[in-house]
Amino acid sequence: MENRKRFGLDIGTSRIVLAHASGDSFQFDSQLNAFVSLPFSKLTCSVLEKEGIPHSRVDGQILVFGDASERFADLLHTETRRPMLEGTLNPSEPDGLAVVRAIVELLAGPGDKTGCKLCYSVPAAPLGSPEGTKFHNAALHQMLTELGYEVRSLEEGLAVVFAELADSNYTGIGISCGAGLSNVCLAYLSVPVVSFSLPRAGDHVDRGAAGAAGEVATRVRVLKEQYFSLNGHAPEQLPAKLRQALRVYYDDLIHSLIAAMQEAFEEQRALPRLNRPLPLVLAGGSVLPPGFRERFEQALRAADFPLRVSEVRLASDPLHATAKGALVAALADM
């Protein structure tokens, strides 16, 4: 009974995922973290209402948000807009926080949330700029508190550790490669030792490959998700030039991540408590192309990595690992 009142929330640049426990298993619901705005009209509002399409009214506009926004963007020949950019609230979208709030309310369903406990993911600070995520974290904390939840935040890399590394007593390296950011956490017995984020993930791959192949980023994303792999497979739906560009930007992502970890973990090299080999888990939507894990491991083994790594594996459910880890924390620690 108690468990139903606990939630894990992953607020990602591309998707928002809500996890709750149901009996012995975890359930996940997600929505795109995106919206389109339409000019306000009573008629449009009532039609959206009738069709059950999630929307809200803000300053003379109607905002259609979540999964439905993609259909509307198609229909209107525009791109969806995004409340977040590179892992934090997008300063050039003033309605961003209101959209995130509306999506969280949609996922959680109606009803009073007073007394419910919710743990939500936040990005770790980027390497070398500890202040980078403060505003984002504070704004989310306030918004979720206003909805009635008792809240706490959890860095995304540590959430991956909580979701996937129970077997090693929450000791190891958790990595989440999403759309806007990659997040990394080195944890020892559930305590984060080093965490950081890096502005290299799916969006960077899409933008880079789109520029190189003369495409638009949205189309690149769709083709990438359907057809791209890193194991040499070359489906005819993916033009050769685009495949090659995606490969270049994926290699860049992998090498940047490993280089950033080398820099961040260097000081841990001498620590005897981390002397045993550590498992490394990969999560997030950007680890999904077939062959990603193998390519990552190959690059890691070739690098002068400061820590011994026992295995490189994919999370059991890469798109839900962060929300799962946040729920694990909400159940164990709130």
Ligand SMILES: Nc1ncnc2c1ncn2[C@@H]1O[C@H](COP(=O)(O)OP(=O)(O)O)[C@@H](O)[C@H]1O
């Ligand atoms: N099958 C797939 N193959 C490659 N990339 C994918 C696939 N599915 C999703 N992605 C990419 O994963 C990213 C979204 O991952 P997600 O973990 O949901 O991100 P975030 O946490 O930032 O919202 C996007 O860049 C998307 O294009």
Ligand SMILES: [Mg+2]
């Ligand atoms: Mg995410």
